[in-house]
Amino acid sequence: MKPLAKVASPAAIAVLRQATAIAPLRKKASDGLLPSTAHFRQNPNSDHNTGLAVDLTHDPEHGIDCKEIYKNLQGDNRVDYLIFRGKIWSKRRGERKYTGKNPHDKHLHISIKPEHASNTRPWFPWINEAKLAGRVVAELSTPRRKKPAKVEAKPVRKTKKKGK
Numbered sequence: 001m002k003p004l005a006k007v008a009s010p011a012a013i014a015v016l017r018q019a020t021a022i023a024p025l026r027k028k029a030s031d032g033l034l035p036s037t038a039h040f041r042q043n044p045n046s047d048h049n050t051g052l053a054v055d056l057t058h059d060p061e062h063g064i065d066c067k068e069i070y071k072n073l074q075g076d077n078r079v080d081y082l083i084f085r086g087k088i089w090s091k092r093r094g095e096r097k098y099t100g101k102n103p104h105d106k107h108l109h110i111s112i113k114p115e116h117a118s119n120t121r122p123w124f125p126w127i128n129e130a131k132l133a134g135r136v137v138a139e140l141s142t143p144r145r146k147k148p149a150k151v152e153a154k155p156v157r158k159t160k161k162k163g164k
């Protein structure tokens with residue numbers, strides 16, 4: 001049995017924070033860091049108990065496509081293993097069928113290696129890059145505005161009202 005951590009690892013917290021920064025409207029219904037007591041009893045060996053795991057809600061409509069993230073994170077050396085849509089992946093064993101109770105249809109489970117617990121470097125660099133590239137293109141395609149010409153304030157000439 002793994003002892004229950006009081007706080008999640010910075011690396012796990014960073015996953016959710018960075019996802020929200022990239023996709024502010026994303027749904028969070030299946031997000032998770034530390035387990036509830038019930039979850040802990042049910043699954044005493046879960047990585048969630050050590051704060052080294054994070055569940056990220058699948059919400060492609062709002063910019064968090066866990067199918068894509070599941071694939072891309074296979075190249076991140078901080079990842080111990082991933083679970084999504086009935087599949088589990090680890091570098092050592094590759095992709096296999098996941099036979100646990102929860103099929104992980106609504107969220108991606110990410111387990112982080114203990115040595116990377118404090119590593120908060122970007123988890124979704126390919127999304128950041130795409131966003132950045134999009135911004136650059138947008139900036140280049142919008143014509144630069146000319147500085148507004150200085151308008152000298154004309155002194156208001158008082159016109160004498162003709163007396164009646």
Ligand SMILES: [Zn+2]
Pocket residue numbers: 032048053054055108109110
């Ligand atoms: Zn999980």
